[in-house]
Amino acid sequence: MEKKPKIQRIVFPAGIVLFLMVISINIYNVSRWWEPKLLHDVAANLSAAGMFLSIWLGAMIANTIAFFNGATFRERIFICLITPVIWSSKVLYDFIGIYSWTEFLYLFFHAVIMGPIFVALLCMGISEIWCRIIWRRRLGDKSVKIFQFKSVSVLVIGLIMTFLLLYNGGHSFYYLYMDIYTKLFF
Amino acid sequence: MNESDEKNLFEKNITRRKALKIAGTAALMGLIGPIIPEALAAAEKKPNILFILTDDHRYDAFSCMGHPVVKTPNLDRIANEGANFKNAFVTTSLCSPSRASFLTGQYAHTHGVVTNHTMWDDNNVTFMELIKKAGYDTAFIGKWHMPGDKLPNLRGVDEFITFTKEGGQGVYYDCPLIINGVETPRPGKYITDDLTDFAIKFIEKKKRNPFCLYLSHKAAHFGFRPPQHMRTLYKGQDLHMPPESDTWVTLTNNNIFVGAPLPMNNLYRNYLRVITSVDEQVGRLLNTLERMGELDDTVIIYAGDNGHLFGERGLYDKRNAYEESIRIPFFIRYPKLTRQAGKRDQMILNIDLAPTLLDIIGARIPSTMQGESIVPYLKSPLLEGRDAFLYEHFPVFPIPIPGIAAVRTKHYKYIEYQKGTWDDQLFDLKNDPRELKNIIKTDAGRLVLPALKDRLENLKRETGYRFFTRG
Numbered sequence: 245m246e247k248k249p250k251i252q253r254i255v256f257p258a259g260i261v262l263f264l265m266v267i268s269i270n271i272y273n274v275s276r277w278w279e280p281k282l283l284h285d286v287a288a289n290l291s292a293a294g295m296f297l298s299i300w301l302g303a304m305i306a307n308t309i310a311f312f313n314g315a316t317f318r319e320r321i322f323i324c325l326i327t328p329v330i331w332s333s334k335v336l337y338d339f340i341g342i343y344s345w346t347e348f349l350y351l352f353f354h355a356v357i358m359g360p361i362f363v364a365l366l367c368m369g370i371s372e373i374w375c376r377i378i379w380r381r382r383l384g385d386k387s388v389k390i391f392q393f394k395s396v397s398v399l400v401i402g403l404i405m406t407f408l409l410l411y412n413g414g415h416s417f418y419y420l421y422m423d424i425y426t427k428l429f430f
Numbered sequence: 431m432n433e434s435d436e437k438n439l440f441e442k443n444i445t446r447r448k449a450l451k452i453a454g455t456a457a458l459m460g461l462i463g464p465i466i467p468e469a470l471a472a473a474e475k476k477p478n479i480l481f482i483l484t485d486d487h488r489y490d491a492f493s494c495m496g497h498p499v500v501k502t503p504n505l506d507r508i509a510n511e512g513a514n515f516k517n518a519f520v521t522t523s524l525c526s527p528s529r530a531s532f533l534t535g536q537y538a539h540t541h542g543v544v545t546n547h548t549m550w551d552d553n554n555v556t557f558m559e560l561i562k563k564a565g566y567d568t569a570f571i572g573k574w575h576m577p578g579d580k581l582p583n584l585r586g587v588d589e590f591i592t593f594t595k596e597g598g599q600g601v602y603y604d605c606p607l608i609i610n611g612v613e614t615p616r617p618g619k620y621i622t623d624d625l626t627d628f629a630i631k632f633i634e635k636k637k638r639n640p641f642c643l644y645l646s647h648k649a650a651h652f653g654f655r656p657p658q659h660m661r662t663l664y665k666g667q668d669l670h671m672p673p674e675s676d677t678w679v680t681l682t683n684n685n686i687f688v689g690a691p692l693p694m695n696n697l698y699r700n701y702l703r704v705i706t707s708v709d710e711q712v713g714r715l716l717n718t719l720e721r722m723g724e725l726d727d728t729v730i731i732y733a734g735d736n737g738h739l740f741g742e743r744g745l746y747d748k749r750n751a752y753e754e755s756i757r758i759p760f761f762i763r764y765p766k767l768t769r770q771a772g773k774r775d776q777m778i779l780n781i782d783l784a785p786t787l788l789d790i791i792g793a794r795i796p797s798t799m800q801g802e803s804i805v806p807y808l809k810s811p812l813l814e815g816r817d818a819f820l821y822e823h824f825p826v827f828p829i830p831i832p833g834i835a836a837v838r839t840k841h842y843k844y845i846e847y848q849k850g851t852w853d854d855q856l857f858d859l860k861n862d863p864r865e866l867k868n869i870i871k872t873d874a875g876r877l878v879l880p881a882l883k884d885r886l887e888n889l890k891r892e893t894g895y896r897f898f899t900r901g
Contacts, residue, residue, distance in 0.1 A: 288676035341850040
């Protein structure tokens with residue numbers, strides 16, 4: 245795979261998803277007061293879709309672009325995680341001053357914070373597989389492995405963690421999280 | 431019986447002295463009659479008490495409050511035949527603190543249950559305990575939902591039926607109950623119906639004493655699962671959501687931390703269904719009392735533990751100091767005391783319940799109770815009432831809402847946030863009832879702010895306020 249310049253293989257794929265997220269969040273929040281209601285509804289639905297696509301599924305888009313622009317595996321992980329990490333940071337920022345620093349650190353383990361990161365890994369793993377399928381077909385080279393160890397590891401970690409976080413509608417993890425919180429802080 | 435005995439007073443031959451004595455006594459009785467305390471008048475037969483508390487039931491989610499969709503004929507009956515306090519509020523808009531406030535007549539910072547994680551203290555004195563001492567048969571049926579390693583030792587409660595599933599929140603279907611200490615599976619039962627069955631059984635039990643029943647529903651808390659026969663109720667109807675609301679509110683911004691990741695319309699439709707199911711069960715209770723001839727001898731109170739936002743300002747849930755969050759329904763039906771049925775304007779609080787009930791039955795109100803009896807407002811709808819109250823909220827991990835201390839007057843609301851978190855807010859409730867314009871930095875705001883700040887500080891001082899950093 246030809247290794248393109250950093251701008252193309254890192255900044256562009258990460259930037260496209262990040263841009264989508266920033267634009268969507270802002271449109272969503274501003275459009276709340278738009279009239280008529282129909283305009284608000286259309287804007288809210290489109291921007292919500294944009295948020296969902298960028299925050300939760302952005303890794304599929306970013307990883308695919310980065311893969312074919314020759315980004316290394318490490319670079320691809322960085323690209324996939326940048327949007328969820330920035331979103332989580334924005335969310336965590338809203339907690340500053342409310343709780344103690346130790347409680348703030350414990351928030352990093354909250355499903356809402358960990359969720360986008362592990363879902364991003366899951367999406368990256370899926371993207372890795374289809375990228376390799378396409379690449380293998382393009383090259384016509386059967387020695388190209390579809391299930392590479394690193395890619396599958398990312399997929400499995402993402403899948404297991406997403407399952408654990410969402411199991412029983414997320415209730416089981418939440419109550420475990422809160423039980424541990426009570427034991428640690430009370 | 432001789433002949434003279436059969437004559438009535440006017441036929442009897444009486445002396446002038448006797449006649450004057452009788453007339454004097456009659457005049458004296460006429461004079462003091464109207465000022466005999468209710469307690470004395472009620473000494474012969476104390477009324478039964480039925481307190482129905484629901485969860486997250488908004489003040490406006492009733493047909494009688496003009497809601498365009500939900501149907502609540504039985505709750506409307508309580509409101510219309512009794513006093514409907516349309517300015518009723520909670521001092522903390524969160525389940526556990528508010529419930530403890532109803533029971534103790536105290537602010538959260540006094541009874542100590544400041545969040546859903548802080549423990550109930552068994553030393554707290556509840557109105558149930560005092561009512562028991564006044565000779566009542568008592569029962570607590572339903573949601574307790576206050577933290578603790580075990581259920582509390584509720585002094586003065588004869589029957590205690592509750593649930594601990596899902597951290598005390600319970601579930602709508604098949605919710606195991608703890609019936610007087612014994613965990614009992616309830617397969618096939620819908621919780622609102624099941625609790626009402628127990629309530630009716632308690633009411634119907636033959637008793638020598640009057641009863642005090644505290645019926646506390648899981649409904650209409652999140653989960654919003656209606657009974658089977660109401661699953662399609664309100665289907666396809668326009669829900670008249672607030673203009674700034676949309677389908678994704680629960681999933682966006684920080685609302686996701688509340689944990690209700692479902693489309694807003696679905697949630698709200700089921701919320702209304704669950705409310706109608708509560709109404710249906712309240713109807714059963716009213717019918718039971720009516721059939722027993724006890725309806726007018728029972729003080730019936732219906733209240734919610736806090737309000738709820740469904741998309742107003744893009745928010746979901748409660749806790750904050752906005753009207754949708756802190757306003758609750760509060761209806762009292764007791765024809766023997768209510769001079770004129772209908773709406774009341776006075777600002778009343780959840781902490782007023784306990785002193786009010788004690789006042790109605792003529793028991794002493796302990797000085798530790800911070801609420802005040804609203805009996806005067808039942809009798810005189812035009813009385814002025816309190817002019818301001820303190821609202822408080824303490825941080826509840828892991829929800830990104832800071833600590834709040836606010837003062838709400840009839841005209842303004844000033845909200846002070848935990849230092850270094852959010853910008854303080856000031857709303858002109860008369861001109862901006864939806865609280866959309868923060869006027870704190872406007873000329874109009876600067877004019878009233880100092881007085882409101884003073885008022886808040888005074889209320890804090892008067893109630894012994896202190897801030898709890900952890901919950």
